Amino acid sequence: MWPDQKQLDDYLKRLQEIERRDHRVLGKELELFRIDEELGSGLVLWLPNLSIVREELEAWWRKIHRERGYTLVYTPHIAHEKIYQRSGHLEKYGENMYGPLLLDEGTQRFWIKPMNCPGHIKVYQSKIHSYRELPLRIGELGTVYRYERGGTLHGMLRVRGFTQDDSHIFCSWGQAQEEIGKVFDLALEFLSVFGYTEPSIYLSTRPEKRLGSDELWDKAEEALRTALGIREVPYKIDEGGGVFYAPKIDIKVHDAIGREWQGATVQVDLNLPERFDVTFVNEKGERERAVMIHRVLFGSLERFVGGLIEHYAGNFPLWLNWEQVAVIPVRESALDYARDTAKKLRAADFRVHLDEQAGDLRNRVKEAQQRKVSYMVVVGDKEAAAGTVSVRRRGSRDEERGVTLDAFIERIKKERDSKALPADFAPHEPTAGDSLA
Ligand SMILES: [Zn+2]
Incomplete structure (x- = not known):
């Protein structure tokens, strides 16, 4: 009781x-x-x-x-x-x-x-x-x-x-x-x-x-x-x-x-x-x-x-994650720019998923979330024209707009190479006497 x-x-x-x-x-x-x-x-x-x-x-x-x-x-x-x-x-x-x-x-x-x-x-x-x-x-x-x-x-x-x-x-x-x-x-x-x-x-x-x-x-x-x-x-x-x-x-x-x-x-x-x-x-x-x-x-x-x-509850740190970045074009017109973005990320040695399927953006974002990808990079016509990307970090609702790709790559390189714990990793208080292994 x-x-x-x-x-x-x-x-x-x-x-x-x-x-x-x-x-x-x-x-x-x-x-x-x-x-x-x-x-x-x-x-x-x-x-x-x-x-x-x-x-x-x-x-x-x-x-x-x-x-x-x-x-x-x-x-x-x-x-x-x-x-x-x-x-x-x-x-x-x-x-x-x-x-x-x-x-x-x-x-x-x-x-x-x-x-x-x-x-x-x-x-x-x-x-x-x-x-x-x-x-x-x-x-x-x-x-x-x-x-x-x-x-x-x-x-x-x-x-x-x-x-x-x-x-x-x-x-x-x-x-x-x-x-x-x-x-x-x-x-x-x-x-x-x-x-x-x-x-x-x-x-x-x-x-x-x-x-x-x-x-x-x-x-x-x-x-x-x-x-x-x-x-x-x-x-x-x-x-x-x-x-x-x-x-x-x-x-x-x-x-x-x-x-x-x-x-x-x-x-x-x-x-x-x-x-x-x-x-x-x-x-x-x-x-x-x-x-x-x-x-x-x-x-x-x-x-x-x-x-x-x-x-990690499946939310692996960037250095270990099998899918580090998902590049998602808003609509088909941004697909070429998305391909280009993915290519540059791969050249910097990142594991990238390029989303080439048509369909509702919200669904595609949701799928990427379910795969527990570390970062989503969303690109539309505006980003293509300005040469920037919109970034969403796993576990965060905020979208960061107008980031240059170079700045983004620089940032995640640091995170990967330092083997940083992910931002959505939140250790709980240890509870005495809990043992599983
Ligand atoms: Zn031995």
């Missing part, structure tokens, strides 16, 4: 808000993604519109990682059973894995990769490394497959195949603290671009099902605690929440309506380096055990982008 009418109203309003933002509904309306039962449940088809969002995200991801000294690789999607025996995946994680695939008349058993770590270890071990080369940061947008029961699948948020923005940092024990700190700072900076602020930090400790000695776990947990301690960030302990090979820091974020989502994760691992004998040559010319830091920022691209759809 509700103590008063206002609380009931708030509750109902909130339910409405959640419904309005549902990524499965918006995904259909805006033609973003599809899950086809014949293709297989839990597997996401990225439709052309959302594929543009992903392309932009991936390009930016690659850029910021190269700038921060990461080296980017590709590794195979299936691997021999031997490697997952050595890594401990089959023993501790086997129930989440797909396989075996029988090759060479059944004499060779392969499994579909559930994680990218073993592949990155093999990349690291493709040669002997000196301490001078460390830390070595290996990154990949790596697609993995994990078994989830049918009943738990949920749109893009809980799936059976997804791409992780995975990185493994190989370093000495002495470098680990600083590297963890750098990842942590990068994660906060990264998440803030999307308007995810006020993160909650969790330190997740050793789970019951795990590899390695307590001594290694003590050491690894201590490294994470110290990295957080130096930054004086408040955090909570998630007892037993670590992965089977390592403890981790989880950064959880709050979306536009205050719900908590899984953000970035940093794990410090002393186990896999033991199992795979991962070493480097130290100052004394001796082989020394390396530390391995596993980390993701997006986590799963499917879940992250599914979350973004709800966070």
Whole structure:
């Protein structure tokens, strides 16, 4: 029962808000993604519109990682059973894995990769490394497959195949603290671009099902605690929440309506380096055990982008939007000028929809609004004569008339290149205890 009418109203309003933002509904309306039962449940088809969002995200991801000294690789999607025996995946994680695939008349058993770590270890071990080369940061947008029961699948948020923005940092024990700190700072900076602020930090400790000695776990947990301690960030302990090979820091974020989502994760691992004998040559010319830091920022691209759809309620920022500008001629006589306008916008690298259909202007404007285009540029004979455009921003009723095209392009270039949040993005007050992810 509700103590008063206002609380009931708030509750109902909130339910409405959640419904309005549902990524499965918006995904259909805006033609973003599809899950086809014949293709297989839990597997996401990225439709052309959302594929543009992903392309932009991936390009930016690659850029910021190269700038921060990461080296980017590709590794195979299936691997021999031997490697997952050595890594401990089959023993501790086997129930989440797909396989075996029988090759060479059944004499060779392969499994579909559930994680990218073993592949990155093999990349690291493709040669002997000196301490001078460390830390070595290996990154990949790596697609993995994990078994989830049918009943738990949920749109893009809980799936059976997804791409992780995975990185493994190989370093000495002495470098680990600083590297963890750098990842942590990068994660906060990264998440803030999307308007995810006020993160909650969790330190997740050793789970019951795990590899390695307590001594290694003590050491690894201590490294994470110290990295957080130096930054004086408040955090909570998630007892037993670590992965089977390592403890981790989880950064959880709050979306536009205050719900908590899984953000970035940093794990410090002393186990896999033991199992795979991962070493480097130290100052004394001796082989020394390396530390391995596993980390993701997006986590799963499917879940992250599914979350973004709800966070933005489908109103994507300009830099990510699949349709950035719609050019709409008032009537046919302005069509040539509209074509010319579209051409100039495309030359400035904008994704433009040119509306060439005849018909009622109001309907055409409404359709563009429904597609959630960032800007509408409306041109009539008057604009054609003056060489200007009329601009409407998504979410605003006002029309700005007599803007020169150059000035408009200049303005939206700034907005795009700074990855600004859209003007119609309005984060609500976070509500305590709301959790969905
Ligand atoms: Zn890993």
